[in-house]
């Protein structure tokens with residue numbers, strides 16, 4: 001916290017010398033050793049540390065992959081297979097990187113839902129939240145371009161579908177599309193620039209993460225009770241308390257990660273991406289990676305292409321505006337008896353959108369159920385289920401958030417973190 | 431918000447449970463609706479490589495290589511596989527005496543039986559030379575156009591990673607090779623096409639029967655490549671259709687993931703290490719936080 005005075009005492013001569021020139025050890029000590037964290041943080045708070053590990057893993061494995069990868073339409077596919085066959089432990093590096101993206105998104109979704117549930121976006125953490133949203137947006141861009149690099153069928157046709165969305169923007173869309181693709185189609189120029197950007201963006205993410213953590217250390221961490229730190233009794237030192245707890249969570253996370261990497265490395269991917277890209281053959285069913293499916297579903301829910309693009313970007317934009325959409329005085333949904341049920345439905349709707357994103361829009365949701373045509377599609381179709389979910393998604397942010405915040409009667413909020421901890425302690429004892 | 435609150439906690443739980451149950455049934459529904467082809471299955475004896483600790487059966491890989499070489503290689507390339515790969519750890523001809531597969535006499539012998547194109551350094555003419563262990567398997571056709579011309583317009587796909595490029599992997603290859611059937615009456619099959627219930631496709635436009643019961647599967651340009659007795663196995667295994675198909679499917683599985691055995695072994699060690707490390711860290715966590723909760 002900003003008002004927390006530094007307690008770092010340089011011990012060795014070198015540390016003293018350095019401290020009066022560049023107090024970097026002091027910065028690290030104040031941020032990761034002596035930094036006071038709320039003592040009631042639960043395991044949902046370990047995902048920030050997990051995400052840092054994810055970013056480091058992606059950058060390290062990515063740099064090694066780039067040493068062996070060839071960004072050329074004729075060689076990219078084979079160079080990836082060469083990495084898995086002929087580079088020492090190349091199979092490990094590639095599978096860690098590919099599954100790492102999925103694990104990264106898994107963690108960031110939990111991290112964001114944590115923030116949503118406990119009101120971590122509310123004052124004074126608006127900037128912290130927006131920086132997180134920027135990270136998330138950059139992650140999507142990075143993952144999308146990374147998926148193009150192996151130049152399989154899904155890489156290629158996914159890139160065609162997504163870049164062509166830009167072309168649907170009236171007037172300026174066409175020229176922007178050509179500029180983005182580096183030509184009139186997804187081809188060598190596109191692959192080459194996607195490689196360049198896929199290498200660049202993670203470092204931009206790393207930069208924004210530094211700002212994100214800076215903002216965190218100015219505002220202080222939120223906590224499950226959603227009340228601010230009032231006294232020293234409310235906190236414990238980052239090290240060893242938070243470090244050891246984060247450590248436990250990171251190991252469990254790495255365990256899950258390893259199960260995928262070593263025993264089912266292709267389970268989260270799509271078989272078609274092991275077919276070399278062929279512009280003349282379009283796969284029967286083009287789908288993005290699982291973590292982008294909800295947004296893909298929202299895109300396809302709108303009958304008009306440009307409208308779909310707006311809805312898709314809008315679904316990310318509303319997350320940025322969240323601090324000003326929520327009108328509640330209380331942060332944590334622990335004390336928001338009504339809102340929390342809308343939150344549960346929201347989580348189910350997001351999963352539902354992901355499910356719909358993987359289906360063909362015309363397919364029947366309940367096979368054989370008689371249905372009728374509504375507007376432009378059968379009611380008993382994924383198209384309409386997706387629309388239903390999409391409507392809830394936006395209504396949740398734009399109507400429920402502001403409205404319930406004003407109307408709901410929150411439960412009594414504890415006066416301090418210590419009080420909250422004590423109350424829980426007594427409840428457990430019965 | 432009195433009205434919402436009076437609705438009470440139970441009602442909300444019920445509503446949420448209903449939504450959850452509905453989404454589960456929806457999931458089940460679409461799983462039934464998906465896929466017009468029969469579900470791929472393993473041979474009766476299974477694949478030794480499946481499962482968490484499964485490894486490749488070397489004798490089977492050798493037989494599978496023979497099937498590939500004598501039958502499939504007439505049409506299908508395997509550009510990502512070099513002769514040396516055959517002698518690498520967990521490969522068909524790996525011999526612990528020859529850690530360097532390029533020195534493995536079996537591998538050297540196999541390579542020397544092939545000719546590969548090269549350039550005569552004196553004249554610049556295209557000539558051929560004996561293949562070496564570092565050469566990739568030669569392709570049956572010079573280019574995709576030539577391949578299509580000899581196969582009724584369809585290009586036989588490269589088989590290097592075929593088990594990763596199809597749902598069902600080796601089971602799919604096995605099911606496809608053994609699954610050819612006479613087309614049901616009412617299904618029109620074009621010249622040069624063959625009906626297979628395991629091949630993903632949509633037959634509704636070729637089907638003149640009841641439109642609610644369109645036959646499963648699709649048609650492909652590959653005639654049934656294997657039949658009983660086609661490849662003679664050196665180890666005396668009976669040359670049934672199923673045995674040949676299982677062996678070549680296992681060989682293709684190895685070719686697609688030659689490091690799979692190493693990967694799984696490494697995985698077991700990594701998980702064991704993480705488990706140990708978890709125990710230690712969790713114990714420290716309990717110690718550090720004692721009295722703080």
Ligand code: HEM
Pocket residue numbers: 044045046047048049051052055108111112115120121125128129131132133134135136205209212213216220221222223
């Ligand atoms: C590369 C991705 C990210 C990394 C590495 C990262 C890292 C971190 C770390 C280390 C913390 C502190 C520990 C914790 O409270 O969990 C944190 C806190 C936070 N992050 Fe992130 N983050 C990322 C993405 C995001 C995203 C996408 C959002 C939301 C849109 C977000 C929102 C927040 C918020 C609101 C906090 C404050 C949490 C609180 O104290 O309540 N972060 N982040």
